[in-house]
Amino acid sequence: MKTAEIRRRFLDYFQHRDHVVRPSASLILDDPTLLFVNAGMVQFKPYLLGQETPPFTRATTIQKVLRTEDIEEVGADARHNTFFEMAGNFSFGDYYKEQAIAFAWELITSPQDRGGYGFDPGSIWVTVYLDDDEAAGLWQSVAGLPEERIQRRGMKDNYWSMGVPGPCGPDSEIWIDRGPDYGPDGGPIVDEDRFLEIWNLVFMEQERGAGGAKEDYPILGPLPAKNIDTGMGIERVACLLQGVDNVYESDLLVPTIALTEQLTGRAYGARSVDDVRFRVIADHARSAVMLIADGVTPGNTGRGYVLRRLLRRIIRNARLLGCEDPVMRQISGAVRDAMSPSYPELVTDFDRIAGYAEREEEAFRRTLASGTTIFDQAAAATRDRGGTTLSGEQAFRLHDTYGFPIELTLEMAGEHGLAVDETGFRSLMAEQRRKAQADAAANKGGHLDLSAYRDVLDEVGASVFRGYEELQSEASVRAILGAEGRLAEAGEGEIVKVVLDRTPFYAESGGQDSDAGRIAGDGVELEVLDVQRPVKGLIVHDVRVTKGELVTGAAVHAEVDGEWRLGACQAHSGTHVVHAALREVLGPTALQSGSYNKPGYLRLDFAWPSGLSAGTLSEVEEVVNLAVRRDLPVRALYTDMPGAKEMGALALFGETYADEVRVVEIGGPWSRELCGGTHVAGSAQIGPLALTGEFSVAAGVRRVEAVVGIDAFRFLAAERALASALTREIGGTRDTALDRVRETVRRLRAAEKELARLRTRQVLAGAGELAGGARDVNGVAFVGARVPDGIGGGELRTLVNNVRGRLGADRPAVVVLVGTADGKVPFAAAANDAARDRGITAGAVVAALAPAVAGRGGGKDDLAQGSGTDREGVAAALAAAERQVAAGGIAPV
Ligand code: SER
Numbered sequence: 001m002k003t004a005e006i007r008r009r010f011l012d013y014f015q016h017r018d019h020v021v022r023p024s025a026s027l028i029l030d031d032p033t034l035l036f037v038n039a040g041m042v043q044f045k046p047y048l049l050g051q052e053t054p055p056f057t058r059a060t061t062i063q064k065v066l067r068t069e070d071i072e073e074v075g076a077d078a079r080h081n082t083f084f085e086m087a088g089n090f091s092f093g094d095y096y097k098e099q100a101i102a103f104a105w106e107l108i109t110s111p112q113d114r115g116g117y118g119f120d121p122g123s124i125w126v127t128v129y130l131d132d133d134e135a136a137g138l139w140q141s142v143a144g145l146p147e148e149r150i151q152r153r154g155m156k157d158n159y160w161s162m163g164v165p166g167p168c169g170p171d172s173e174i175w176i177d178r179g180p181d182y183g184p185d186g187g188p189i190v191d192e193d194r195f196l197e198i199w200n201l202v203f204m205e206q207e208r209g210a211g212g213a214k215e216d217y218p219i220l221g222p223l224p225a226k227n228i229d230t231g232m233g234i235e236r237v238a239c240l241l242q243g244v245d246n247v248y249e250s251d252l253l254v255p256t257i258a259l260t261e262q263l264t265g266r267a268y269g270a271r272s273v274d275d276v277r278f279r280v281i282a283d284h285a286r287s288a289v290m291l292i293a294d295g296v297t298p299g300n301t302g303r304g305y306v307l308r309r310l311l312r313r314i315i316r317n318a319r320l321l322g323c324e325d326p327v328m329r330q331i332s333g334a335v336r337d338a339m340s341p342s343y344p345e346l347v348t349d350f351d352r353i354a355g356y357a358e359r360e361e362e363a364f365r366r367t368l369a370s371g372t373t374i375f376d377q378a379a380a381a382t383r384d385r386g387g388t389t390l391s392g393e394q395a396f397r398l399h400d401t402y403g404f405p406i407e408l409t410l411e412m413a414g415e416h417g418l419a420v421d422e423t424g425f426r427s428l429m430a431e432q433r434r435k436a437q438a439d440a441a442a443n444k445g446g447h448l449d450l451s452a453y454r455d456v457l458d459e460v461g462a463s464v465f466r467g468y469e470e471l472q473s474e475a476s477v478r479a480i481l482g483a484e485g486r487l488a489e490a491g492e493g494e495i496v497k498v499v500l501d502r503t504p505f506y507a508e509s510g511g512q513d514s515d516a517g518r519i520a521g522d523g524v525e526l527e528v529l530d531v532q533r534p535v536k537g538l539i540v541h542d543v544r545v546t547k548g549e550l551v552t553g554a555a556v557h558a559e560v561d562g563e564w565r566l567g568a569c570q571a572h573s574g575t576h577v578v579h580a581a582l583r584e585v586l587g588p589t590a591l592q593s594g595s596y597n598k599p600g601y602l603r604l605d606f607a608w609p610s611g612l613s614a615g616t617l618s619e620v621e622e623v624v625n626l627a628v629r630r631d632l633p634v635r636a637l638y639t640d641m642p643g644a645k646e647m648g649a650l651a652l653f654g655e656t657y658a659d660e661v662r663v664v665e666i667g668g669p670w671s672r673e674l675c676g677g678t679h680v681a682g683s684a685q686i687g688p689l690a691l692t693g694e695f696s697v698a699a700g701v702r703r704v705e706a707v708v709g710i711d712a713f714r715f716l717a718a719e720r721a722l723a724s725a726l727t728r729e730i731g732g733t734r735d736t737a738l739d740r741v742r743e744t745v746r747r748l749r750a751a752e753k754e755l756a757r758l759r760t761r762q763v764l765a766g767a768g769e770l771a772g773g774a775r776d777v778n779g780v781a782f783v784g785a786r787v788p789d790g791i792g793g794g795e796l797r798t799l800v801n802n803v804r805g806r807l808g809a810d811r812p813a814v815v816v817l818v819g820t821a822d823g824k825v826p827f828a829a830a831a832n833d834a835a836r837d838r839g840i841t842a843g844a845v846v847a848a849l850a851p852a853v854a855g856r857g858g859g860k861d862d863l864a865q866g867s868g869t870d871r872e873g874v875a876a877a878l879a880a881a882e883r884q885v886a887a888g889g890i891a892p893v
Contacts, residue, residue: 019058252338481497632667648672796865
């Protein structure tokens, strides 16, 4: 029975028994206690805990699940997948143990021609929790299972929770006996390979607290209702119903194994270590593709790191199978073909998915190439010493310098029969983290401690921000702060921090730079340099006292520079419009990850795997400028977080929002973002906007930069002036200018090439004469000469080679040439085989002459070169070279 059919029968069975079919949740469901969805019940957790009222009391799903605790087991045994599909039926305070057991029994034992899975009742065993007599009794009465095929186990095996605080309860697992070929008799408590667990029925009735993952945690008390949560492993059922040996050979994974056979030229099924590698690739490839499809990208922490590790293990295993070429695109394709009937997004999103996998592969291949050499050296050195353990320092260096994850070092060491000092490695890692933290702390020097601001806030209260409504506020000075803390006053010329009771000045936040302007009072004037909000509620102005004396308590008039603010609003609204345009052109995954804007300028970082073409960029620019022309209304409204979500407002990553949130919309739903910034009233006020650059700022993150408003106009005007000037210079008209420039550049390149050819010929023209000047130095034909000024390092190299060739191979010959070019003193030496047989090497000659011209050099035995700076030393250098040759390979004293 194919996997698709197993899935269909499950949902069908429960749908006909009043269960609502729910789609799978994403693998990265937003549960802060979990890295990945690790069970079918995760999306229902609030119902189980009684935090939300379920809209139905019976549900069924096929949930995507990722578990990496057992990653080492993958491929080595018959049953561990990192990604798998879990079929489940759920009851929220509806049916309980008896019905759950009856459903499961009926579905697995009903004959296949009557919609069931057709397992032989005689092959079925179950386990129950130690004291769960009720479940044990039900297996006998409902299913007719004999007592000897019902086994009892403790908390670790038969009490289920997510491994973290949340719902939990005793469970009962269903096992299929695969027969004596697979191991000893005696039920699952004796052998978990012969007896394969296919289904777990959890009787979810308690809530657990923090503690161990499987045992040693407190039970906090009963849940509001008794619930059922079951999970049937689709892969395991497929393995049994398809009569294959292990989960990696079922219909959804075997195509990847077959493709890997093609790619590597090796055969699967030889029962060697290769088989494990094939299975690891098949398993991990599916996990990686499904993770990328759900929005995870390779990284160095959290989910990104898990993905990176999976991808790297695939690539390494492919290499171990003898495949040196990139494999990720093809392997991703095999996964897509197998999985897309259930997950059609794998087809529509394939380019993005394969793109991430491919780029990670490229990066890792580079890492591997350099790191593997270092690893081999370290392993050899360890063995030479008679050691069996790679030091923590070596593992750390591989990690720090070559990006080798520790798991990879462990794996490679294992293949060499070596251990790794993991404790040493971890303590070096901890040391490095401590250093980084200390550095970061030291860099903060010069700033007031946050507690100083908290004290001010406690004493004078929060500052009221008036800047959405007005640009000028009448205010009073509540506090003045200097580098050392509170001040009563500040005199002319001083730079201090000022807190007002109310202010129109926008403090830098949400990517928007702070406002500029002036604050003035009786005889005192302040220039505002910066505005920050160091603690929530407190707005602090950095000011320079340009006139008079500032005293605490003074009444002042605070005034934002209107031109500045208009520019700031244009830039911030422009940022929202660019974001909306990017998502319109590229799709909804092009989500902003950071931004910065100030009058006239904006930049925006967004998730996107590769560079945008010039065509795409002008499309984005066009969407932006059309939105400006339509003069879309800009509105700010206040709501709560669920309200904002309902409106589809984009809450950007890493930001936190209080109960009341501000949503800024441009053109209604076209652009809705949670935002505290200042904005124009209609999009036409943004004015022209021109994208000026697009580049990568991190793996998977691109940045666009733009100028806006009058700055955009000036930018475009300057571009036009440039085009005009170029046209004038190159002649002709604007329409022909580009062709003319291209033609001119082409001719220039050709001329340069020709020139280089002629120069080489000219330089080599002197070779015959140089060779003719060879002298006998202690039996060696020696040429030591200064070449004409202007012959550079590359040419010198060609020349020594050529002269050496002319001296023939019969007798030892050494050529040393020194020149002067571009203020430097390049030199080169060549030695033929016969000279090297005498122990005279080009490297040693160069090393001997270099100091005379204050230079350095090096190279191989046959050819070496370098360069110095002292033009006066050329003669001495040639003499030193000759002495070196005369000494016949022995360093002259
Ligand atoms: N939550 C249980 C499990 O994951 C049953 O679905 O095994």
